[in-house]
Amino acid sequence: MTETSVPVGPESQLRPNDAPETSATVAPVVVCEKLSKNYGGFQALADCDLHVNAGDIFGLLGPNGAGKTTLIRSLLGYLQISGGKASVCGADPRIDPVRVRQNVSYLPGDARLPRHLRGDGVLRFFADIHPRGDLARSRKIADALELDTRRHVGMMSTGMRQKLALAVVLAPATELLILDEPTANLDPTVRGTVLELVAQAHREGRTVMFSSHVLSEIEDTCNRVAFLRRGRMALELQMAELFQRHRVWADLPAGESFDQPAVAASIPAAFRKRIKITQVDSVTSGGAASVRIDTAGDLAPMLPWITSLGLHRMRIEPLGLRAIYDSVHHDTLEDPRDHELSPDDEIADHISSGVSV
Numbered sequence: 001m002t003e004t005s006v007p008v009g010p011e012s013q014l015r016p017n018d019a020p021e022t023s024a025t026v027a028p029v030v031v032c033e034k035l036s037k038n039y040g041g042f043q044a045l046a047d048c049d050l051h052v053n054a055g056d057i058f059g060l061l062g063p064n065g066a067g068k069t070t071l072i073r074s075l076l077g078y079l080q081i082s083g084g085k086a087s088v089c090g091a092d093p094r095i096d097p098v099r100v101r102q103n104v105s106y107l108p109g110d111a112r113l114p115r116h117l118r119g120d121g122v123l124r125f126f127a128d129i130h131p132r133g134d135l136a137r138s139r140k141i142a143d144a145l146e147l148d149t150r151r152h153v154g155m156m157s158t159g160m161r162q163k164l165a166l167a168v169v170l171a172p173a174t175e176l177l178i179l180d181e182p183t184a185n186l187d188p189t190v191r192g193t194v195l196e197l198v199a200q201a202h203r204e205g206r207t208v209m210f211s212s213h214v215l216s217e218i219e220d221t222c223n224r225v226a227f228l229r230r231g232r233m234a235l236e237l238q239m240a241e242l243f244q245r246h247r248v249w250a251d252l253p254a255g256e257s258f259d260q261p262a263v264a265a266s267i268p269a270a271f272r273k274r275i276k277i278t279q280v281d282s283v284t285s286g287g288a289a290s291v292r293i294d295t296a297g298d299l300a301p302m303l304p305w306i307t308s309l310g311l312h313r314m315r316i317e318p319l320g321l322r323a324i325y326d327s328v329h330h331d332t333l334e335d336p337r338d339h340e341l342s343p344d345d346e347i348a349d350h351i352s353s354g355v356s357v
C-alpha cells in the first residue's frame with residue numbers, strides 16, 4: 001500500500017482537549033534543558049528537553065542508536081555533557097555526580113558484575129558499598145526472580161546475570177530508579193515479574209525511568225513516554241492521552257473521490273482540532289478511495305460525523321504505541337486491511353509455515 005498524504009485537520013500533534021497536562025505543581029525529579037552531547041564531531045544528543053516528575057514511571061523509547069543510553073549516562077554524570085543543563089534529584093550531574101548517584105539506582109544496559117564472586121557475594125558487595133544498600137531486600141528480589149545465588153557469576157547465563165543485576169539495583173530505596181532495558185535477555189515469565197517489581201517500586205513512592213524496545217511493556221507500565229529520534233526528543237506523550245487515540249480505516253463510497261476542502265468543512269468545530277484525515281491507496285479497496293482518520297479524545301461524540309461520511313469497510317482500532325512509534329520513526333503506516341485474511345483463508349498453512357496469525 002502506498003500513502004498519499006492529504007491530511008485534513010491539524011498538522012500538529014493531535015492532542016485531546018481533555019488530556020491531563022504535565023502538572024507544573026508536581027516536583028520534577030529529572031530536568032533537562034537543551035541537553036546536548038557530542039562524541040568528537042558526532043552529535044549524539046541535540047537540545048533535549050525533558051521533565052520526569054515525582055511519581056512518574058517514565059518510558060524512554062527510540063531505535064538503536066537514538067541516544068537513550070547517552071542521555072541516561074549524561075544524567076548520571078558518567079558522561080560530560082556538551083551543552084545545556086540537567087538536574088537529577090535536585091543535583092547537577094556535572095557539578096555533583098556523587099550526590100546524584102546516592103539518590104539513583106541505575107541498571108546499565110551492559111551491567112558488568114565480578115565474575116569470580118558467587119551471586120550472594122555480589123549482592124553483599126553492592127549492599128555494603130551503596131549508602132542505601134539492603135542485602136535482605138536484594139536476596140528477596142533474587143528469590144522472586146528465581147535466581148540461584150549460590151552460583152558463581154562466571155557460570156551464570158546472560159539472563160541469570162541480568163536477574164542478579166536487577167536484584168542489586170532494585171533493592172536500595174533510592175528516590176529515582178533508572179533502568180536501561182531491564183527485561184533484555186529475560187524469558188516472558190521473568191519479564192512479567194520484573195515489571196511487577198517496577199510497579200512495586202512505584203507504589204513505594206519511587207520515580208522510575210526506563211528504556212525498552214518492547215513497546216507493550218512501556219504501554220502496560222508507564223504513565224508518560226518520550227521518543228528519541230537521532231538524538232532529538234521527537235515526542236512526549238501521556239499514556240492516558242494515548243489510550244484516547246483511535247485510528248479509523250475505511251473506504252469512501254464507490255466512485256466518490258476524496259474532496260479535501262468539503263471533508264474539512266464538514267468536521268464539527270467542537271472536535272476539528274482532534275481529527276486528522278489522510279487519503280491512502282489501499283490495494284484491497286477495489287478502486288474506491290480509502291481514508292485513514294486519526295482521532296484524539298473521546299471518540300463517542302465523533303461517531304455521528306464519521307457515520308455521516310457514508311464510509312464502507314470501516315475498521316476502528318486503538319492507536320497504540322506501535323503506531324505512534326512508526327509515525328515518529330518511519331512514517332510508514334500501512335492499511336492493516338490489506339493484510340487481513342479472508343474468512344476462508346487457509347489458516348493452517350500459516351501455522352504450519354510458522355507465521356503467527
Ligand SMILES: Nc1ncnc2c1ncn2[C@@H]1O[C@H](COP(=O)(O)OP(=O)(O)OP(=O)(O)O)[C@@H](O)[C@H]1O
Pocket residue numbers: 039042044062063064065066067068069070071109
Ligand atoms: N563512546 C562513543 N563514541 C562515539 N560514538 C558513540 C559512543 N557511544 C555512543 N555513540 C554513538 O551515539 C549514538 C547514540 O548511542 P546510544 O548508545 O546512546 O544509543 P541507544 O539509543 O542507547 O541505542 P541502543 O538502543 O542500541 O542501546 C550512536 O550513534 C552511537 O554510535
